[in-house]
Amino acid sequence: MTLITPITADLTSDAIAGAADIAGRRLAPIWPLSSFVAVNPFLGLADRGIDDAMAYVAKVSGGKMALPRAQYAEAIATGRIAPEDLDHAVTQMPDVARDGRELATLAEQPEPGAPETWQTMADLAAAETGQDWPARVTQQIAGFAAAYFDGGQAAWKPTCEGGLWEAWKAEATLDRSAEIMGISDARATIANLPASADDALVWATHELGLSHAALADYFTRLLYTISGWAGHARYRLWQAELAGGTETSLRDLLTVRLVWEVLLLPKANRGTWEAAKAAYVDAPKAGAGDRVALALQIAYEQGWQRRVFAELGQGAPAPAEDRPAVQAAFCIDVRSEVFRRALETTMPGVETIGFAGFFGAALSYRPLGAAEATARCPVLLSPAGEAADEANAELATTRQGRIAAKSVWTRFKQAAVASFGYVETLGLTYAPKLLAQSLRTTTALGQGHAGLTAAEAATLAPALDAIPPADRAATAATILGAMSMAKGPFARIVMLAGHGGQSLNNPHAAGLDCGACGGHTGEANARLVARLLNDPQVRAELPEHGIDMPEDTVFVAALHDTTTDEVALFDTAALVPTHGEDLLSLQKALRDAGALARAERSNLLTLDAGLSLDAAIAARAQDWSQVRPEWALAGCAAFIAAPRHRTRGTDLEGRSFLHSYDWEADAENGYGVLELILTAPLVVASWINLQYYGSSMDNRVFGAGNKVLHNVSGLVGVLEGTGGDLRPGLPFQSVHDGERLIHEPLRLSAVVEAPVEAMNAIIAKHDGLRDLLDNGWVHLFQMDADGKVAERYVGDLNWEPVEGGAVQTPSAAA
Incomplete structure (x- = not known):
């Protein structure tokens, strides 16, 4: 097909490609369910002020980034927002109100009308014909994307060798759906499209008569109409670029969406379309309503900061130089704050430490029988080496065979014809299992995470071998320095506790695990680092790096189950002869701390009447119908990087990420650890905080909707119901208990x-x-x-x- 001459001289192929790239990077990546991690939904908008972002989000998605004014008014009436908080907000935004009293009056005024989103051709066609073209287009593209990106759930998927554009074009040329819906000659038009997605993008841009000034925002608006699958394509690009490459599916998906706009061109009013296009030229800026909403949000956040900051500085005095009884390092995850506080109660001589739960080991781990390795490190990083045990090939082959057989059986159950016969013939065999689960047969605490098998633990050896022997001591010293432990003193036992949650029938189960481990438990990382720090050669070389560690110090890996608040210790058999009494004392303290932590967390859980606390929590973890086995990171509001004695004894209510940090020791090394904290753990914590913020403020746009209605699509993500776009973010039940928001949407307050x-x-x-x-x-x-x-x-x-x-x-x- 012959391309139309560009309307303006600046509307070149490069300009169009550049606008498409800008638009694609305004979307946040969405990780697949197997490694679901929290992502800042506003990641691509961080280069603009949050008030302008409010206006922009409303234009491209109709989304809201502030609470309804009535909720701020209620917070003022109840004292949650005090007069001094309102006064503070006015000092930050003096253009909004003369004083706090006037700002409170603004909170009581009716909610301003929502600004109209920018119009797409699908929107205009719907207005002209009375048919829901936006939903139809989204459904058509989502159906194709679900098949194309399928991760193993479907029995068939489109051929992918030529990329997404080629696969879509081949399918759409044969698919009569568009013509059945009333778009005549759709297949012929698609068949004549350029073979290259880049050329097709240029063609469609010119067909629509778009101007250079409108391109990036118009493309962004289109991607937001399929933001779930576009977010997954953004993830694929993220991963490719992390590995030094690139990936085209996001650009291809935009091209598909743009072609649908061209197909609908005959159904829209041309005059209306010209006006709609013109609107994209004016970049949205924060209006009076956005500014008032932000001022009220500032007051809301100040109310929390004021109360919590008053408690800081009241903590325990700096510890003496005496050797602690035990040192226990936990992930900085907010759930660890509750357990650390409990452990300090049950074991007064313990020193707890906060550090990112991958413990500095950017590990790629492939368990026995797994087809692929998975990154066990923050998504901002690329794993340095893979842990896999090829020596156990026979066991791996056996497990792979079982997986293959299970896959065949699964496909038989899901096949279009066989599924009916399967349900009629064998469906009732599941009745006892479903009945038992429905009656919530409880499992005792202590039977959750079993940990890696001995054979699987052996797979960590290759990852350790991936570190050259000459570099191991330096690596160990770097890890200890980052944990603010390099100067000692060292306890006889140093516990490295990774964490993970447990639940059944939960597509977002990875979200309960460690985000610093890429949405997996931290066990593999903890065991690898413990092995490194216990290595005799490493210990012999540590003094060369300025670290003097007693010979009787041993590192013990552990896993904190955040659903049940149990902690399991690993690889302790060899330590019993020398540290047996120490281990027994630690295990008792951990059990007692678990009981305290469970009691504290139970206040936010709706527990079954008639069951003991332990039995009720165990039941939640094993209940396939449970929509919230735990509250995960709901409530996260602060990040504190300081020595533990600054916060020890302060009840931070499980709402703060706690990172141990000693700036005076770090100053000697040019603040390298501070730079790491501010650019990695703090950024990851902000991702988590802003995902909860977005899912609480507007779950329709930034969240996953009703968990009860979820269906897994392609093992990639979830649909709400049977169709539509992939849902991003967190389920409604992860932030709301049915009566009120459990997660207060507050921007992260970082204290360093x-x-x-x-x-x-x-x-x-x-x-x-x-x-x-x-x-x-x-x-x-x-x-x-x-x-x-x-x-x-x-x-x-x-x-x-x-x-x-x-x-x-x-x-x-x-």
Whole structure:
């Protein structure tokens, strides 16, 4: 097909491709269910202020990023937002109101009307014909994407060798669906499209008469109409670029969506289309309603900060140099805060430590019989080596055979014809199992995560071997330094506790596991690092790196089950002769701490009447109909990087990520650990926080909807019901208990004990971090030498004193 001459000189192929790239990167990647991790849904908008992002999100998706005004008004009436919080908000946004009293009055006014989203051709065709073309187009593309991206659930999928565009074009040329819906000659038009997706993108752009100024926003609007599958394609591009390559399915998917716009062109009013196109030229800016909403949100967040910050600085004094009874390192995950506090109660001599749950081991792990390895590290990183045990080939082959047989049986059950006979003939054989599960047959605590088998644990050896012997001591020293442990003192037992949750019939089960381990449990990482730190050669070389560790210090791997609050220790048999009494004391303290943690968490759980606390929690973990076996990271609101004694004894209610950090020790090394904390754990924590924020503010756009209605699509994600787009984010039940929001949507408040000048130097160096802070996506505070929150980052490397904190002069980078 001959391409139409460009309407404007700047509408070149490169310009169109560039706009498509910009649009694609405005979407957040969506990880598949097998490694589901929290992702900031506003990731691609971090380069603009949060108030302007509110206006932009409304235009491209109709989404909301603030609570209804009535909820802020209720918070004011109940004292959740105090008068001083409103006054503070006005100082931050003086253009919104004269004082806090006026801002409170604005909260009581009716909700302003939602701004209209930008119109697509499908929207205009619907208005003209009375038919729901947006839903039809989304369903058509989603149905194809589900088959194309299928991860093993379907018995058939389109040929993928030529990429998504080629596969869609081949199928759409034969599919009569569009013509049945009333688009005449759809197949002929598609058959004549260019073979190249890039050429087809140019063709469609010109057919629609789009201007250069409108392209990026128009393309973004189209991708938001299929944001679930587009988000998965964005994930594939993310992964490819992390490995140094690229991937075209996101661009191809945009081209498919744009072709549908061209197909609908005859069904829309041309005059209306010209007006709709013109609207895309004006970049949306925050209006008065957005500014009022943000000011009320600031007051809402200030109310929480004020209460919690008052508790900081009241913690235990700095520990003496005496050797602790035990050192227990947990993931910084907010659920660990509850257990750490409980363990410090049951074992007063323990020192708990917070560190990202992959423990510095960017591991790719392939269990025996698994077809592929999975990354056990934060999604911002690329794994350094793979752990797999080829020596156990016979066992692996046996397990693969079982998997293959199961796959054949599964496909038989799901086949179009066989499925009916299967249900009629064998369906009732499942009745006893379903009945038992429906009656919630309870499982005692202690029978959840069984851990890796001995053979599977042996697969960690190759990953250790992937570290050259000459580099192992340096690697160990780096890990200990990042955990602020390099200077000691070291306990006789140092426990490295990864974490994971347990649930049945839960597509989002990986979301209960460790995000720092790529949506898997942290057991493999903990056991690998413990093995490294116990290695005799490593221990012999550590003094060369300035680390003096007693000979009787041993590292023990563990796994914290966040659903049941049990902790299992691994690989302890060889330690019993020398550390038997220590292990017994630790195990008892862990059991007692688990009981305390379960009691605290039970306050937010609706537990079965008539069951003991332990039995009720065990039942939740084994109940296939349970929509919330645990609350996961709901409530997350703060990130604190400081020595543990700053927060020890403070009840942070399981709402804070806690990262151990000693800035004075780090200063000797040029603040390398601080840079790592601000650019990795803090960013990951903000992803988690903002996913919960988005799923709470507007679950329709940023969340996964009703969990009861979920159906898994292609093992990739979930649909709400039987069709439509893939759903992003968290299920409604993960943030709401049916009567109220359990997750308060608050932007993350990060508190770091470090000099302002050191933080400024790092912020100035990293554009992504600076965008998060300068544009209001994350609050950053400095903790002073007394453990008080003293200064607030206000953007452009400037700080101001915090009311009630130490009075200091606002600082700026030199």
